Amino acid sequence: MHRSTFTLYPCSVVVVLASLAGCDPSGPSQGGEKATADLLTRADPSRGRTLIVEKGCVACHVVPGVRAPVSFVGPPLDGLRQQAYVAGRWPNNVETLVRWLQDPPAMNPETAMPNVGLTSEEAEHITAYLVTLP
Ligand code: HEC
Numbered sequence: 001m002h003r004s005t006f007t008l009y010p011c012s013v014v015v016v017l018a019s020l021a022g023c024d025p026s027g028p029s030q031g032g033e034k035a036t037a038d039l040l041t042r043a044d045p046s047r048g049r050t051l052i053v054e055k056g057c058v059a060c061h062v063v064p065g066v067r068a069p070v071s072f073v074g075p076p077l078d079g080l081r082q083q084a085y086v087a088g089r090w091p092n093n094v095e096t097l098v099r100w101l102q103d104p105p106a107m108n109p110e111t112a113m114p115n116v117g118l119t120s121e122e123a124e125h126i127t128a129y130l131v132t133l134p
Contacts, residue, residue: 032093036081039094040128043121048129055116057126064133074113081131087111097127 049066052058058068062076083092087108090096101123104113118126 035094036131039098039124039131043124043128045125045129045132048125048127051118051122051126052129055118055122055126057116060113063130065129077130078133080133087113094127094131097130098123101126 052063052066058066060071060073062070064078086092086096086100102118103115104111105115
């Protein structure tokens with residue numbers, strides 16, 4: 001009896017801490033959400049979806065909502081907004097994604113993803129599409 005109360009205690013502490021973190025108005029995700037909202041006021045996700053085909057992204061990536069032959073040269077791009085890091089290294093936010101899309105080798109000279117020559121507007125349209133994916 002006493003023993004089972006003791007073993008349950010750490011779980012409830014974890015639950016309470018998790019809910020406190022979720023309610024913190026100055027939490028780390030706030031800046032990212034504002035930047036995402038700002039991006040979505042100027043960039044067009046449907047234009048981004050078209051660019052993903054036109055710029056050949058589907059040669060290497062599976063992208064939800066875009067019909068193309070399946071390729072796993074790069075990682076599938078679903079669930080990107082839930083990821084903690086872009087390309088396994090840089091904290092994930094829209095600025096980092098735009099920068100990555102414009103010139104991956106500038107951020108990591110060893111990456112297999114090439115610079116496909118996007119303008120910053122094109123990179124923003126594509127990022128807008130990617131962050132609206134489930
Ligand atoms: C020649 C193949 C190739 C092409 C073309 C390509 N990528 Fe990539 N991409 C990769 C590879 C490989 C990675 C993994 C890179 C790494 O981790 O260093 C990657 C990584 C990424 C990431 C980070 C994914 C993650 O899970 O962190 C995004 C976002 C991305 N690519 C989007 C695009 C978009 C959008 C285009 C078109 C503009 C594109 N890629 C074109 C191969 C490619």
